[in-house]
Amino acid sequence: MRLALDKVIELYKTSPVFQDLIETLAMTGMITAGQATTTDLTPEELAIAAGVSFGTGMIGRPIMGRAGQMVGNVVDRHYPEFGKSIMRDIDDVVDNLGPLGDLTKAKLAPYRHLGGASQYANLIGRGYGDNIAQFGVGLVAPGLIKGESESDPDEI
Secondary structure, X not given: OHHHHHHHHHHXXXXXXXXXXXXXXXXXXXXXXXXXXXXXXXHHHHHHHHHHHHHHHHHHHHHHHHHHHHHHHHHHHHOHHHHHHHHXXXXXXXXXXXXXXXXXXXXXXXXXXXXXXXHHHHHHHHHHHHHHXXXXXXXXXXXXXXXHHXXXXXXX
């Protein structure tokens, strides 16, 4: 069991795609739990909503990360001192996070070659892009899924 956990931790530290999978799966679980407790969706409908939520999150993460990075690139290019200041601030925050510092370093590692503003904006985009997309899907899915099943003439 310990070897499997070590492998998961190592993958999390080295693979942005694995980070996306784990974090998107966690958000999908929270949204699905919320839908299960606040709606009258059947287990099948919850599974469909969870699948759509997970897919939306996996698509939203890299798109929003790339969008943030593009904005950060403009800032780094036009205001290089600001980007360097952000890089120093990021390093200071990571150094003071204690055990959570390793997780943050893992999230930043694939983007260390970028300027400070690009790194920060990418991190924000990746961190919240999927949450925003999944939350939106989580809000509308019960209405859309229930709307389809209620209009089925065979269901009476």
